[in-house]
Amino acid sequence: MPRLALSDDFVADLVSLQRPVQKEVNDAIQMFRSMTVPQLHASKGMHLEKLERARDRRIRTIRITKSYRGVLLAPDDGSELFTLLRVAPHDEAINWACKRAYSVNGATGGLEVRNVEALEQMETYFGAKEDAAPARLFERHSDTTLCDLGIDDQVLRLARVCVTAEDLMVMAPPMMPADQYEVLEFLANGYSAEDVWEQLIASRGQTIRTAGDRPAVTLTEAILNTPDRIVEVTGPGELERILTEDLTRWRIFLHPAQRRFAYHPGFNGAAQVTGGPGTGKTVVALHRVRHLLRTGRDGDRILLTTFTNAMAAALRDSLALLLGESDAHLLGRVDVTTVDSLAARALREARGAAAPRPLSAAAERSAWTRAAAREDLPWNEQFLSQEFRNVVLAQGLRTPEEYLRCVRKGRGTQVGRVQRARLWRVMERFTDDVASRHSATYTQLCDQAARGLAESGPRYRHVVVDEAQDLHPAQWRVLRACVAPQSDDLFLVGDPHQRIYDTRVSLRSLGIHVRGRTSRLRLNYRSTEEILRWSASLLDGQPVGRLGEDDEAEGGRDSLRGYRSQLHGRIPAAHGYPSQDAELGALVDQIRTWTDQDGVKPSEIAVCARFNTLVDAVIARLRREGVPAVAVKDDPGPGTSGVRVATMHAMKGLEFRCVAVVGVTAKALPFAQQVTPAEVDQVQHQCDLLAEHCLLFVACTRARDALAISWNGQRSAMLDPVAG
Numbered sequence: 225m226p227r228l229a230l231s232d233d234f235v236a237d238l239v240s241l242q243r244p245v246q247k248e249v250n251d252a253i254q255m256f257r258s259m260t261v262p263q264l265h266a267s268k269g270m271h272l273e274k275l276e277r278a279r280d281r282r283i284r285t286i287r288i289t290k291s292y293r294g295v296l297l298a299p300d301d302g303s304e305l306f307t308l309l310r311v312a313p314h315d316e317a318i319n320w321a322c323k324r325a326y327s328v329n330g331a332t333g334g335l336e337v338r339n340v341e342a343l344e345q346m347e348t349y350f351g352a353k354e355d356a357a358p359a360r361l362f363e364r365h366s367d368t369t370l371c372d373l374g375i376d377d378q379v380l381r382l383a384r385v386c387v388t389a390e391d392l393m394v395m396a397p398p399m400m401p402a403d404q405y406e407v408l409e410f411l412a413n414g415y416s417a418e419d420v421w422e423q424l425i426a427s428r429g430q431t432i433r434t435a436g437d438r439p440a441v442t443l444t445e446a447i448l449n450t451p452d453r454i455v456e457v458t459g460p461g462e463l464e465r466i467l468t469e470d471l472t473r474w475r476i477f478l479h480p481a482q483r484r485f486a487y488h489p490g491f492n493g494a495a496q497v498t499g500g501p502g503t504g505k506t507v508v509a510l511h512r513v514r515h516l517l518r519t520g521r522d523g524d525r526i527l528l529t530t531f532t533n534a535m536a537a538a539l540r541d542s543l544a545l546l547l548g549e550s551d552a553h554l555l556g557r558v559d560v561t562t563v564d565s566l567a568a569r570a571l572r573e574a575r576g577a578a579a580p581r582p583l584s585a586a587a588e589r590s591a592w593t594r595a596a597a598r599e600d601l602p603w604n605e606q607f608l609s610q611e612f613r614n615v616v617l618a619q620g621l622r623t624p625e626e627y628l629r630c631v632r633k634g635r636g637t638q639v640g641r642v643q644r645a646r647l648w649r650v651m652e653r654f655t656d657d658v659a660s661r662h663s664a665t666y667t668q669l670c671d672q673a674a675r676g677l678a679e680s681g682p683r684y685r686h687v688v689v690d691e692a693q694d695l696h697p698a699q700w701r702v703l704r705a706c707v708a709p710q711s712d713d714l715f716l717v718g719d720p721h722q723r724i725y726d727t728r729v730s731l732r733s734l735g736i737h738v739r740g741r742t743s744r745l746r747l748n749y750r751s752t753e754e755i756l757r758w759s760a761s762l763l764d765g766q767p768v769g770r771l772g773e774d775d776e777a778e779g780g781r782d783s784l785r786g787y788r789s790q791l792h793g794r795i796p797a798a799h800g801y802p803s804q805d806a807e808l809g810a811l812v813d814q815i816r817t818w819t820d821q822d823g824v825k826p827s828e829i830a831v832c833a834r835f836n837t838l839v840d841a842v843i844a845r846l847r848r849e850g851v852p853a854v855a856v857k858d859d860p861g862p863g864t865s866g867v868r869v870a871t872m873h874a875m876k877g878l879e880f881r882c883v884a885v886v887g888v889t890a891k892a893l894p895f896a897q898q899v900t901p902a903e904v905d906q907v908q909h910q911c912d913l914l915a916e917h918c919l920l921f922v923a924c925t926r927a928r929d930a931l932a933i934s935w936n937g938q939r940s941a942m943l944d945p946v947a948g
């Protein structure tokens with residue numbers, strides 16, 4: 225019986241087909257799997273055909289419907305593992321198949337594909353302009369080094385003629401084999417050969433460094449070595465699952481850097497994955513949960529947390545999708561929730577009706593005003609609230625003595641002993657006041673819940689945390705208390721460049737140690753390279769600390785170096801207008817271009833603004849002009865049509881084909897009210913400013929294909945690096 229594998233290109237084709245054609249593909253595959261190899265070759269129905277013009281003699285086509293052909297890679301070494309490479313209309317399938325060649329990567333042992341015809345044309349083109357060339361892009365690296373990194377003869381010849389990174393870029397996959405291209409891209413970005421080997425090759429399990437010493441790999445082995453692009457269909461249930469459920473690629477194919485952590489057999493403690501926007505961190509978290517569910521014991525409960533209720537709902541849906549019908553029974557062992565909801569629930573369980581209720585921001589401000597009323601203090605409510613949140617609750621201080629002794633990390637003002645005593649009195653008054661009203665700030669709720677949970681003992685065997693960059697130390701204490709320190713206790717994913725709330729955390733000081741168990745994702749699956757570059761330059765020179773290392777003693781910097789996308793598109797547009805009316809008029813035109821000319825559905829477009837007032841104005845204007853629009857905060861389901869409109873904060877974790885960021889004015893970004901004045905606290909001032917930069921970065925990186933930025937009146941200085 226032949227074995228069957230499916231390539232990522234095949235799955236991508238299948239997703240785009242109409243349902244009836246999908247069904248015929250399914251039928252053809254079932255027929256294929258029911259035959260022996262000789263029957264397959266003899267079958268008139270399948271019409272397994274060798275192509276005269278094919279560059280790879282193992283390539284065949286099979287008949288799927290009257291007009292569709294499947295493209296297959298057939299083994300020629302006596303093995304029986306066939307790979308379905310594409311399914312496409314007849315001529316397209318034949319044309320594609322004739323130009324491809326499959327080979328085994330010398331370093332990774334994985335199967336790779338190239339457009340051999342296009343690469344030969346490139347050789348001719350570069351050959352013609354060769355003699356004029358100055359220094360070459362890869363001249364620092366010897367042929368042997370490149371060969372050890374998996375570069376083969378044809379790619380080596382092409383690498384040798386590249387002068388600039390752009391020369392390399394014109395040969396990007398699908399022209400060049402993706403793994404070899406990735407190696408060259410890393411080298412072109414200044415990584416050493418050693419780094420490249422560590423990050424791209426050793427991570428796949430290779431231990432032999434030199435090409436000459438590596439054992440030969442058979443076609444079947446090569447296919448099985450390529451789980452990021454090829455999946456073997458191991459049973460009828462599996463095929464059904466792949467073909468009948470939602471065919472989103474992230475469910476099936478993971479980048480090796482994603483797979484290595486998601487399916488790691490067991491970490492000896494907490495582990496952490498970081499990476500820029502759209503690098504598939506959430507996807508890794510979901511696969512990790514699946515792995516822990518499948519390999520864990522029946523009673524092991526798992527907590528999966530994220531930042532907002534809306535994101536928790538989306539995570540729950542995605543997890544159900546990933547588990548599919550076959551693993552649906554495991555879902556009952558997972559709680560998907562925010563840390564705040566978890567803390568509130570723990571308090572309700574412990575104290576019943578006496579549990580405090582969360583305090584609104586306005587009620588908190590009034591409570592600080594009341595608490596400070598009888599003192600003649602040199603600090604305003606904002607300072608008091610920050611001191612309470614960022615020192616007292618962050619460090620979990622309980623007594624005036626502890627407060628007198630503590631190091632006020634992250635605060636830029638000196639506060640002497642006498643002043644601390646006065647501050648403590650005010651904070652105590654605040655706490656008593658809100659407690660007498662049966663309420664507490666969210667951070668207080670977490671602080672109280674963490675203490676209760678620490679006493680009652682761990683509730684979960686594993687905790688998986690998405691959007692880890694925005695959690696406050698009190699929230700981390702809740703998580704720490706939920707799970708005992710042991711193997712695979714905490715799995716954290718986050719991006720410090722997307723930190724949009726005022727939180728600084730030293731995970732080490734909270735008893736969470738990830739050293740030696742960290743990984744960084746660099747390939748963006750969401751946005752085009754043009755959107756990425758543009759957005760990343762918004763953060764040029766900003767001092768972004770590493771995830772969980774904000775303790776000054778640890779204090780390294782995170783960077784977006786090597787962060788890239790294989791997708792390409794238009795450079796983002798940035799335009800200023802004389803008035804808001806003119807800006808919104810241009811927005812309507814932009815949306816019409818996206819829908820009418822580019823064929824984008826309104827629900828695949830988002831407009832975002834710094835404030836709710838502008839969000840409302842945008843919705844009103846769009847509706848007035850006949851463009852359907854809905855507010856993201858009203859939680860429109862996937863079936864609801866209309867352009868999505870949201871504040872920048874609400875864009876966290878979302879993605880859209882096209883995004884317009886409006887009202888990027890000097891007044892809105894940075895928003896003065898959100899930034900502590902430097903004279904009140906210099907350190908806090910810098911931290912708040914950085915959060916505003918990150919907010920704009922988050923908004924822009926939600927875009928997949930197109931991004932448009934606009935303002936009216938004076939432009940925000942944050943756009944200076946990109947808008948000239």
Ligand SMILES: Nc1ncnc2c1ncn2[C@@H]1O[C@H](COP(=O)(O)OP(=O)(O)OP(=O)(O)O)[C@@H](O)[C@H]1O
Binds near residue numbers: 502507719876
């Ligand atoms: N291995 C993969 N193959 C195909 N698509 C992927 C893969 N991994 C992630 N994606 C897609 O990339 C997009 C971004 O993924 P995800 O939301 O997990 O990224 P993220 O790093 O958590 O993003 P952010 O931090 O910006 O919220 C999603 O559309 C996801 O489906």
